[in-house]
Amino acid sequence: MILAAQTSHGFLSPTGVEIAFLLVGLVTLGAALVTVTTRQLVHAALWLVVALGGLAVEYLLLTAEFIAWVQVLIYVGSVVVLLLFGLMLTKAPIGRSPDADSGNRPVAVAVALAAAAALVWVVLDAFRTTWIDLDGPAQGSTQVSGEILFRHWVLPFEALSVLLLAALVGAIVLSRKKNGEEG
Numbered sequence: 001m002i003l004a005a006q007t008s009h010g011f012l013s014p015t016g017v018e019i020a021f022l023l024v025g026l027v028t029l030g031a032a033l034v035t036v037t038t039r040q041l042v043h044a045a046l047w048l049v050v051a052l053g054g055l056a057v058e059y060l061l062l063t064a065e066f067i068a069w070v071q072v073l074i075y076v077g078s079v080v081v082l083l084l085f086g087l088m089l090t091k092a093p094i095g096r097s098p099d100a101d102s103g104n105r106p107v108a109v110a111v112a113l114a115a116a117a118a119l120v121w122v123v124l125d126a127f128r129t130t131w132i133d134l135d136g137p138a139q140g141s142t143q144v145s146g147e148i149l150f151r152h153w154v155l156p157f158e159a160l161s162v163l164l165l166a167a168l169v170g171a172i173v174l175s176r177k178k179n180g181e182e183g
Contacts, residue, residue, distance in 0.1 A: 021061045028054030045083050052076045066142040 031050035059068035
């Protein structure tokens with residue numbers, strides 16, 4: 001009896017966090033599939049909120065609180081709201097839109113499956129022998145994330161910010177009206 005209590009849990013005896021992680025992952029996957037398969041744009045945006053919120057819950061279950069809050073504030077809070085405002089301001093059709101389906105669904109499914117298989121292969125190959133140190137500081141904590149970001153990823157982070165600034169300036173230049181144009 002004592003021997004059984006001292007052994008660690010294995011693959012066939014998951015913990016509550018692992019079960020919750022799996023269930024939330026399935027809900028997130030389902031929401032993502034509905035997001036890309038629905039024909040109503042507003043419904044797709046709302047299902048995107050569910051999918052991104054599910055990712056935030058997954059980060060919380062992985063004890064990455066900072067990353068979870070960034071996910072909620074930036075993606076769920078900003079990107080989806082911007083997407084909904086864009087839909088409303090451009091007067092996109094609210095209901096079903098026959099223009100939204102190009103008829104290339106089989107090709108899109110094949111490309112999506114090939115991309116998913118490639119991503120799974122790359123991730124499994126890259127992290128096959130990597131183990132998380134559970135005795136050290138939490139990997140998703142603000143301190144660890146800040147150290148990794150500002151020690152190893154400063155240059156790509158700054159290059160991305162310059163790229164986004166150039167895209168913003170380009171969008172402003174393209175949207176400016178010429179002197180004789182009416183708007």
